[in-house]
Amino acid sequence: MLYDFHIHTREYSDCSISSAEEMCLKALEAGLAGIALTEHDVWWPLADIQELRDRFPELTIIRGIEYSCPEGHFLVFLPGPGNGNLPGWHSVEGLIPLVHRHGGIVIWAHPFRFDKTRPSWLKHVRPDGMEVASSNMHAQAEIRARKVAADRGIMTFCNSDAHHASLLGNYVNELDFSLTRVEDFITYVRKQEHGDGIRRASPVGAAF
Numbered sequence: 001m002l003y004d005f006h007i008h009t010r011e012y013s014d015c016s017i018s019s020a021e022e023m024c025l026k027a028l029e030a031g032l033a034g035i036a037l038t039e040h041d042v043w044w045p046l047a048d049i050q051e052l053r054d055r056f057p058e059l060t061i062i063r064g065i066e067y068s069c070p071e072g073h074f075l076v077f078l079p080g081p082g083n084g085n086l087p088g089w090h091s092v093e094g095l096i097p098l099v100h101r102h103g104g105i106v107i108w109a110h111p112f113r114f115d116k117t118r119p120s121w122l123k124h125v126r127p128d129g130m131e132v133a134s135s136n137m138h139a140q141a142e143i144r145a146r147k148v149a150a151d152r153g154i155m156t157f158c159n160s161d162a163h164h165a166s167l168l169g170n171y172v173n174e175l176d177f178s179l180t181r182v183e184d185f186i187t188y189v190r191k192q193e194h195g196d197g198i199r200r201a202s203p204v205g206a207a208f
Helices: 020-029 046-055 092-101 139-152 182-191
Strands: 002-007 034-040 060-069 072-077 105-108 129-133 155-158
Touching: 002 060, 020 034, 020 046, 034 072, 046 060, 060 092, 060 182, 072 092, 072 182, 092 105, 105 182, 129 139, 139 155
Parallel strands: 002 034, 034 060, 105 129, 129 155
Antiparallel strands: 060 072, 072 105
8 A cells, every 4th residue: 555644735835836636636546545744834624634535535644744843844643633733843852752742753854855964863862754765855865864764773754745746656655554544654653663664666856
């Protein structure tokens, strides 16, 4: 089963070109079983995402957020229907423990996209996963990310970070079972200790 856990829509991300409907249609066309809507620093309202799920019952749609920290961007997934906004702004060293206390997971989005050196915060906190390929990672960033993931035993992800529907299907994660809700995803990730439990299919060149 193929999934993309990092997608932006123009409804809630000003930088995105495609609508949620266009993203869902393209996901189905690309053979994806599910997607995660991860807007910049805002959660999809529950009523809106439920309406989208009702319109596309054949596609699993989970809700996350791309959280901006001084150290970079991090995908956050929390259990329960009322996961809402995380209070205040946090450094990554504050964000990861906070999310864990709420039963969620944190995935480092497009690491080394701009910075070439291994960040010092990795000595103190560990994300539950990290992207090692996406439309917003160049080749050297992918190499650095895979090295860090291997060194620290961090689960790897290949997500599109799509801001346009045409990117869907280029970076995906293959799971050996079907997700039906965000709690399934959280449980799956938390059970993984390390390694490439998730892999990329159909890679394309990175966008700078």
